[in-house]
Amino acid sequence: MTASNPTNADTDLPGTVLILGARGRLGQAAARAFAQAGWHVLAQVRPGGARAALPAIPGVWWMPVAVHDTATLAAQAHGAQVVVHALNPAYTHQAWRDEAPALMEAAIAIATQLRATLMLPGNVYNFGEGMPSVLREDTPQAATGAMGRLRVQLEQRLEAATQQGEMRAVVLRAGDFFGSGTGSWLDQAIAKDLPRGRITWPGPLDVATPWAYLPDLARTFVRVAQARERLAAFECLHFAGHHVTAQPWLQSFTAIAAEQGWLPPGRTLRVGRLPWPLLRVAGLVAPTFAALAAMRYLWRTPHRLDNTRLRAVIGNEPHTPFNWALRQALADLGLLTGATPRVALA
Template sequence: MAEPAEPPYVRIAAELSRRITDRELAPGDKVPSTRQVAQEFRVALATAAKALDVLRAEGLVITRPRSGTVVAPRRGGRAGEPAAELTRERVLAEAIAMADAEGLESVSMRAVAGRCGVAPMSLYRHVEDKQSLLLLMADGVYGSAEFEVDGAAPWRSQVESIARRLWRLHRAHPWLGAISPLTRPLPLRNLVAMGDKLLGALEALALPPLLHFNVHVLIYSHVVSLASTIDHEDAAVSETGLSADEWTDLQWIQHRVDERFMAELPHFARLFGRLGAMADGYDMDLDDLFELGLGLILDGVEALAQRTAGSPELYRETTPETPPGAPVSDLHVVLGATGAIGKAVTAELIARGREVRAVSRSAEGPQGFRADITTAEGAIAACAGAAVVYQCAQPPYAEWAQEFVGLTDTVLTGVEKAEARLVMADNLYMYGPVDAPLTEDLPYAADFPKGRARARVAEMILNAHKEGRVRASLGRASDYFGPGGVSTVLGPQIFAAAAAGKTARWVGEPDEPHTVAYLPDLAAGLVALGEHPKADGYAWHLPAGPPVTGDEFLALVWKAAGGRPRSASIGRGAQRLIGLFNPVVKELGETWYQRDRPWVADDTAFRAAFPDHVKVTPHEEAVAATLAWFKQRV
């Protein structure tokens, strides 16, 4: 019986293997493409592809970006040659070389170990896992570049130098952008250091802060987006065996000679038609495109810097809902305008020249507007036509748990109907007991009725923002004092008493630091949130002065009051006793955790986001102004 014929792809694979073994094709040489194999051996493309797959399976060839399919490096060194010591530096060097040659997807712990000639587990003594390996690779590449510039050189020369070095780096290592994409940048030390130098080079333009940072992001994105095409092209070459020019010619040559097709594209025809200026085709040069784009960006930045010089309002922070140039109402509505915070916010808005509607049940003052915002109809009427609504209204303290959620629901209805932004005057109750400085990312852990109510209110507002019903932010403050602050724990117990020459009493442990907010500063912080759409969607701790102990605060009060100091503190036992006769003091029992330990609100986030809108009056000045107001009422 005759033996079965050998399949053609096996015969072809054997011949190509012989050429590799006999070094007719040396390591790194390009292997004939699928088309070339098909033509040489007179077989179908599928048969040629199958032959090359056999060589890949045997490890004789590899697919390498920018080269296509090439002969694989020979394994092992010379006989008796000692293996190089395995170090983190060697691991990273091999991994980077692999990513450069074969693409990031080729990098794995096993593959890198193979290049190093060691078992895969050996790598774990030097890098924790693949993700750590990738981050170390990227940071190492950025660290290998020299981004230092002459600080005395013109700003444009400095920026061009940094951008060109970054371009060369990404040109050589196009996988870099995939590890730290523009929208999810990683804190790679050397990448951030490069960004810092770029920001420094741009400082000479004196751009507004947000524009300054955005320009630095734009320059980085110009480099990364162009370099990413190299990575995509490498993959396409590996897959098709065609260069970009060859592929483009195959796709478009028939259309360029099709007069009917070109007739529908007159502008393309002028360029690429038979008589067009680019009839011979278009050769894309990424380096030329990079230089063109960089020049256009910097020309535009320079022009914008000249326009915004002395006029930062020409570059305003906007949101998709408030595009540049869109007509926007300037009406600012204050709900609860007769309360201490509402009055302070109204005064701050008037001082800034804003159109104000001060909403309350009594409609006090020239800006007064009467409405019952506990009903949907009243809230809609109160908010109608508003650009920003400041929610400073609240139920009686003892009724928070029963009424605050319902009030918030009607307010959200009014704000949503008006398509306005909402700023909520909030406090710190939702966090519950905390033994460290309070930050906005703390969980809502309050386990008492008022705290749970405040947590629910905050969740309602932020959820309404996430759902797209309203655009909202929350400004949070600790215990406050100031002119008009008659219903706070600091007002009657301290300022009213001192103004009348009576004993001023600090509620809580007198030697524990406590954040206190001054009403005008608190109001300025809320208005800043109302003026900046980027505040939307978040809770913010409003700026306040440094924490003070009860003893320190009382000393400031009596320094302003003059005369013999008369001070005392109300401890937990006294609070319970006084609470039998004083309902306000009685309610303080469930928040005593704020008074028997440090209670410090961290306002770092606000200060970082709105550095030009931080208003903090020195405690001594704030206490004196508050006491003067209370003395006028004695």
């Protein structure tokens, strides 16, 4: 369904959210989660795209408006109480330096115009290579890379924007995304050779790191949005997600590969290692590889996100059991045959 101008009755509903960058993985997951929770969802996308390519999601109105066109966005999103910043530049240092600050300014401008709460997905880049094993909201941020330093600056800019009292903001920090389609470590590296009985693991097999299953994270955005009036003008909350080593991944991959006929009886998955030195060399000519190579430390440094503060705000974090989350993520990639039940627990 596509509508650029919802009726006044629609926009007066108590629970209207504007999602910036709704065509992306997080944007679409958030659109679905808010709509399923009964919110009126206004989904901003770049103008000029093929409307036929936009999925028909009940309760979601697609808005083909440029994100920097604040006046048009504000007019069409009149009444929205929450804005989700799901905009992302290409994954290179240069693209982030050139585009991310402007995208943040655009999100702040529309949230200020609407006097809304702006919600931003954060990550662990802020803490740098010397980060401790447990990351809390008050853990000192000592970013050591270009992407991390920029993340810190963007969050500082967002906090400063709330000091005039015309908007509020929440940073919801999470680990690596998986699920809801392509564009993650799962499909680009880890499981791309799974149908051939092989996976590629980017780090030591015994180092535990945080992972965010996107449908769970999206439902958490909804729960935090519902609790926004109980928060400070600027708030940061940590989403724990799945804190796992490579072992649960290997166990689930092995079972799935056997079921799908990708592994002969009695055989085990082959585990390859990501060629980081080659990735670094490739980064000299391919900026995306350079940005990825700079994040190698995240795979070698055990860390987790403490969600104590989040649980105090929303109760138990939305949590799909890891095996089911991985199965659905692979199904979303079109890799699995047969039905995969969708399971989501509080």
